[in-house]
Amino acid sequence: MIKTPTYHVFDLYKYHQDAELMDTYGDTKEHVDYTVSKKDERIAISICNHSLNSKETIDFNLPDYTFDNAEAWILSADKMDAHNTFEDPNAVSKKLFDDYSIKDKQVSVTLPPMSIATILVKGA
Structure with missing residues (x-):
């Protein structure tokens, strides 16, 4: 079985379910989309x-929340048509992501081209 990039996108968005x-x-560029949701803490x-x-x-201001910690994952590739194959089943796969910062109730994220990321901020 090969996990497709779409599989990994659904995995990144699972934190929004029932949230x-x-x-x-x-203010974001026209080629940037985002969603923010809250569930539990x-x-x-x-x-x-x-x-x-x-x-x-992209900067997110969350003045009403206090953060204990965060973790993040990214899905990206070097080519627009990158995909997984039987020979290379992990060519496009979810990886840990650390190009973000949290300071003074602001989350700042820098995303490379052709990428999607989810940051899970805990202690909200």
Whole structure:
């Protein structure tokens, strides 16, 4: 069995299931989409950078929350048509992600082109 990139995207978005959508507003480029939701004691932030060649930094201000810690994962590739094969079943797979920072109730994320990431902020 080969796990497709779509499988990994669904895995990244599982933290939004049965969660409460949070109203968020921000200035982002037209090739960046995101969703933020809250469930129990955590906030899930998922961001997609559709650009084929530029990395993007996105800041999220969450003034009403206190953070204990966070963990994050990313799905990205070097080529637009990258995919998994029987010869290389992990060419596109979920990896730990650390290009984010949390400071003064702000989460700042820098995403490479052609990527999607989920940051799970705990202690909200």
